[in-house]
Amino acid sequence: DSHMGNFFECVRDRATPVSDVWSHHRALSTCHLANIAIRLGRDLKWNPETEQIMDNAEANTWLSRPQRSGFETV
Secondary structure, rough: HHHHHHHHHHHHHHHOOOOHHHHHHHHHHHHHHHHHHHHHHHOOOEEEOOOOOOOOHHHHHHHHHOOOOOOOOO
């Protein structure tokens, strides 16, 4: 019945929750891309397979930021 209840059920049953991380990642990517386009004042072409903005090195610099020491990605 609830988001939290579904989460706990899925932890117990090893099932995929209604609100999974993959669909949220894709949904939030569009929000981030819209913000980058607004900041730069231009349209962007997105490659969902590589998760890179095509033909725009400046826009790609907005896709990540330096990681805090001890939390770097591998």
